[in-house]
Amino acid sequence: MSESIPGPHRVGVILVAGGSGQRLGYGMPKAQVPLAGEMLLAHALRGVDASGVASHISVAVPAADVALRALCTAMRLGCPITVVDGGATRSDSVRAALNSLPGDLHAVLVHDAARALAPAQVFHRVVSALAAGAEAVIPAVPVVDTVKSVEPTGGSEAALAPFRVTGTPDRSSLRAVQTPQGFEAGLLRRAHAEAAEFDEKRAAAITDDAMLAESLGATVHVVEGSDMSLKITTPLDLLLAEAVLSNGTSMQED
């Protein structure tokens, strides 16, 4: 780890790249999709490496994906890397990667390969908060839209619209959550050991790792995220990421 980055000395970074990319619709795993002439995973891995926070990286790729494994092996990184087969859900992929990390880590960061342009400064903010004593830290940005809770209509009302509004939460108390999410290593291991026992319905409701820490009663602290950490989910997101890269502004704070 670089001298200039405050933080625990042994930080493992999990990069989850095991998804299929259905919403992107390229007919190939999202991590393989070309972005500025390289696979998306290459950008994500370089971003993690450039942050300088990782003492070990573990990447979860789709099972039996030869191309992504070869990419990971070929990349010159500043720390050791392990590649594992991902699972059926994001959480399963995180757990597989977590199990492959060394046992002596102080902290573990979990990062989406799909957030391939996350700037180093966000990694530093997460690691700094962990070093200052936080047990769980997530980056987030304010919500720009007004958010409503809804419920399905039904019967004759369904002809009007599929949903009706049930409430409008106070936007100032809401945040859109990103990755990398950082955890004291033991906490993340306990959280995922518990999640491994969830039934299918409960497992399907897990959308990030902080939820698991919250369910163990941990306090999850929030640091500033970045617009650059957008999750490349749809074709429009990919277009935006291409534009960001061609503009030469990636990996920096906006």
Ligand SMILES: Nc1ccn([C@@H]2O[C@H](COP(=O)(O)OP(=O)(O)OP(=O)(O)O)[C@@H](O)[C@H]2O)c(=O)n1
């Ligand atoms: N079984 C899974 C599912 C998701 N992911 C990873 O979790 C991150 C967030 O998932 P998302 O962006 O939703 O990716 P996909 O699951 O590939 O997208 P989709 O739902 O459109 O198929 C991605 O980096 C993805 O590769 C994973 O490692 N293993």
Ligand SMILES: C[C@](O)(CO)[C@H](O)COP(=O)(O)O
């Ligand atoms: C972890 C995450 O990126 C935080 O915003 C997000 O919850 C992943 O969700 P997805 O549905 O698996 O893309």
